[in-house]
Amino acid sequence: MAEEKYEHKEVELKWQKYWAYNQIFKAIDQDKRPKFYAMDMFAYPSGDGLHTGHPRSYTATDIFARYYRMKGYNVMRPVGWDAFGLPAENYAIKKGVHPSQTTKDNIANFTRQVKAFGFAYDWDREVNTSDSNYYKWTQWIFKVLYDNGYAYQKEAYANWCSGCQTVLANEQVNDGKCDRCGTQVEQKKLKQWFFRIRILPKSCWKD
Ligand SMILES: [Zn+2]
Numbered sequence: 001m002a003e004e005k006y007e008h009k010e011v012e013l014k015w016q017k018y019w020a021y022n023q024i025f026k027a028i029d030q031d032k033r034p035k036f037y038a039m040d041m042f043a044y045p046s047g048d049g050l051h052t053g054h055p056r057s058y059t060a061t062d063i064f065a066r067y068y069r070m071k072g073y074n075v076m077r078p079v080g081w082d083a084f085g086l087p088a089e090n091y092a093i094k095k096g097v098h099p100s101q102t103t104k105d106n107i108a109n110f111t112r113q114v115k116a117f118g119f120a121y122d123w124d125r126e127v128n129t130s131d132s133n134y135y136k137w138t139q140w141i142f143k144v145l146y147d148n149g150y151a152y153q154k155e156a157y158a159n160w161c162s163g164c165q166t167v168l169a170n171e172q173v174n175d176g177k178c179d180r181c182g183t184q185v186e187q188k189k190l191k192q193w194f195f196r197i198r199i200l201p202k203s204c205w206k207d
Contacts, residue, residue, distance in 0.1 A: 016118045025069075025120045027076035036073040038065040042080040042129070045106035046087030050113045062119050069120070077120055080127035081107050084135070086166060090180060105128060150196045160188035167192075 019025060040061050043054055061077070069075045083103045091106075092099035107128065114121070127134050145151040159168040163183035167190065172179050 012116075012118055014117065019118070019120075020123075025075075025077060026124060027122050028074055028179065031074040033072055033074040036065070036068040036075045038068070038075060038077045040079075042082040042127070043081050043110060044085055045081045045103050045110055046085070046091045048106055049109055054114075055117055055197055058114070058117070058119050061149050065120050067103070071110075075120075077115065077122055078125035079119075079121035079123060081110065081129065081155045082129035083107070086164070088130075090164070100130075145195060151193060152196070153191055153193055155189050155191050156194075157187045158190050158192060159185050160190070161185055 024031050038061050040058050043050070061097040065075050065077045081103075088099055088103055088106075092102045096104055129135060129138075142151060159170065159173050160166075161168055161181065161183050163178060163181040165190075168178060168185060176185055177183065178185055
């Protein structure tokens with residue numbers, strides 16, 4: 001008897017092509033089925049390839065999304081790249097290449113890798129946060145908030161890393177140090193943007 005072997009490259013490629021050709025994972029806009037929305041946190045294209053944390057979390061969401069699709073739901077599972085953040089900027093600085101180029105190159109390789117995993121994404125709904133077709137909407141919503149008095153500036157203390165020359169979220173500070181460069185984080189008073197995200201009557205506003 002011939003030795004049986006799982007030729008993963010052959011088998012997986014065959015089914016990935018079948019899924020893509022038949023648009024198995026496409027979310028339909030007008031549909032009678034109940035809706036299910038499954039989105040992974042979009043990856044930062046801030047390295048030249050995925051790290052193990054990416055497929056770990058994407059696999060979990062994928063199982064969920066496929067389960068609901070098989071239960072008869074119209075599943076929307078978009079894919080995208082969070083390309084405007086500090087990690088993408090730091091990567092470009094490290095490489096000495098303009099971030100528009102490093103981001104483009106990294107997204108191309110991330111896409112190749114993510115597709116090879118065969119995740120059940122609707123690639124027609126791919127977004128890239130540094131694409132003007134996407135960020136025109138973040139600009140639009142900011143303007144709506146600003147024009148209605150919900151976005152305002154004031155001075156407040158923030159985590160400041162003198163190494164990275166930027167403010168850091170609390171999650172980016174470990175034991176008082178910057179989690180990217182290890183510099184001691186200081187509290188610096190800076191003019192910052194704030195949102196009135198709780199809907200209170202105007203008489204309750206403090207600033
Ligand atoms: Zn730093």
